[in-house]
Amino acid sequence: MPERVLDVTAGERVEAHRKRRMADEVLINVGLGEIRVAVMDGDAPVELVLERTSEDDLQVKTGRAGHSLLGNIFYGRVQRVLPGMQAAFVDVGLSRAGFLGAREARCLCELTGLDERTLPPISSCVTEGEAILVQAVKDPIGEKGVRLSANVTLPGRLLVLVPNQSGVVLSRRIDDEMERERLTAMVSGLAERFNAMGVTGEPAGFIVRTAAMGMTEEALMEDARRLADDWAEVRAIQKKSSPPSVVFHDLDPVAKTMRDFVSMDTARVQIDDATAYDEAIRYCKRAMPHMAERVSLYNGPGTVFDQYDIDGAIEQALDPRVELPSGGWITIETTEALTAIDVNSGRYTAATGLEETSVRSNIEAAQAIVDQVRLRGTGGLIVIDFIHMNDPANIEKVLATLQEGFDKDRVPTQVSAMSEFGLVEMTRKRVREPLEKLLTEPVYGDGRPRMKTRGTVANELLRAIERVAARYPGAPISARASYDVIAWLQESHPRLVESLQARVAGPVRLEPMCGFDREQIDVGPQRP
Template identity: 60%
Template sequence: RVRRQRQMCIRDSAKTMRDYAGLDTKRVIIDDLDAYNEAKAYCAATMPAMLERIHLHNGPGALFDMYDIDGEIESALETRVELPSGGWIIIENTEALTAVDVNSGRFTASTGLEETSVKTNLEAAHMLVKQLRLRGTGGLIVIDFIHMNEPENNQKIVNALNEGFESDRVPTQISGMSEFGLIEMTRKRVREPLDKLLTEVANPGTPVRIKTRGTVANELMRAVEKEACAGRPLVVRASPDVEHWFRARNAFLLERIRERLPVRVVLEADPSLTRERFTIGYLK
């Protein structure tokens, strides 16, 4: 079973290159030698210009930690996203559309209310480009920007969105800004949104979502890899459903850690833990 799981992961590296890599991709970093070789072989046959951009990470430290990938994922699962100047955006998904509300918070530019609105709206536009792409958001998107008085400022926001999505492979259409500060966008649905991939409904009939067992198991694996660098044997405790999922689906990842780092890792089920919690300690 472990061998079969590992082979599936390796095949996924070629699929990832096929679906996401292109001439605008500057760098691809892979931390598994077999998956790296598979990606190189795929690119040699189909997109040789990418070969020099594929790199193997075999240094100290976990790859996700180096680029704060977990932090980016957590941000993409949140409803509220902070902006640099102290404002924020609220992103809410419904069956019919995705609604975005822009708020300036307590930020006030020294030059006045209009400049505050422009600065916050521009920050929101740049953040939305990143968040909508990262979240895989498709369909109708309605954005409620802070009201601005000058038409040229409204156009700045529309231009910022158009420029941000210019290199995006997903077909995107952006309307002008209405007199009420609303911009409508449509993006083609090309994959499941990130929240549907990584979370599930906690209880039928409620809007509350929690991380799937697979999502938590992958987080657990990355945390184990980080702690294992210390070279001491570890005991990992997780909720029974996550522990079972990890052994059934992700056991090869634990084997990979054992191959790379000569560390004993013991995985135990702890009924007192909720799904999204796990603990890592040192074996005595």
């Protein structure tokens, strides 16, 4: 097992930095139709990740039905180049061609002397019929195909390998200057040795991940060698393949969770599926052996999410209104351009006057905003309308609360000063689709902006059936839902129904109900 750095002073600084961002616990819930991950801070979830595992023809063709395409590398062929759109469509073997923008194709440009801020013509990057290596950076949504990039990278636990580029880039979350210097020197030396020895077969650089803080050169070298081996395998598969084909699959969801969310500071990982547990242990033994003893198989009642009511937190994350302890509330509304958050004090009035009322409501709101933005996976531009305050010291208190909260966030976030109108602008990097987009869809003419998708309700129905089956072993079960939810299961995803029947002891009867709302379900033992 790689040793930690021995510099006590540097180690203490790094340890303090990490504790601001450590996860107390990671919960992995494996259902029939989706895998859900909750990153916990005490008893509260601070981050939720969802990956659907139901049948999808886009993903069946990759050989791994139902998992996200993110991180997969394809050997594709350019179908069409559209100069007017500054984009190209690339056949990567899916039912729809992938989209490659000029920005993501820039590394293929043969023009010289271009300013870094100048977007090259797409026709100078790719030509129709050309075979190129691309990576999925955004899953297909609706009628849109997978979004691609020619900037191929391979992520490890500590480092990210960047083929065909030189240099070392550090995560912005590593903010201790001495630690940055130490890591830069070590990883630069690694990159130079790798390139001199031709380990990757071509020039390569590295991105240093936050998890690398405090790690020894041996640990970094081990991660780099593993990535170099993976890249050599990608190139070997590419040489034997004809486009379109998949040349690299990123890790399965459970192993990916272990890589991206679990660190030396994670106290425990709980998983409620035996197969997924075995998968996590295998990954630990290969990449982080010290963590294997902290991974446990959850055998309690219900799912691993039930012990902390994570489903209740998810429902809250889909509600535009969030109540505050003193009686106020915040309203969160997301549009195409930005997310607007409005703070209201409600009927709360402090005994010391209006200013104190505003300060207390705003501080409570700032704490709730941090929690909800992280939980919902909100990214992009966020504008917060705080209640007006006159005292600059109070304004600083509110901003400090907001900033301290986001200091624990692993996603890069920038918070601006408060304007004279009480507005605070902030940006948060988009790292995945927000929960709202994953779980709901727009509603037109129904008086409400969004409703849960058929797939979301169907997965809730499957979980409810398994809970009832555990409570009444072997009993026939009646599961009632709206016509479109039952049709989603029986007609579009019959394998899920087959898997459900194999997992529960008694027969399950799916009943479509014409009077049910989309989000309404009813599950229980069948009546005689």
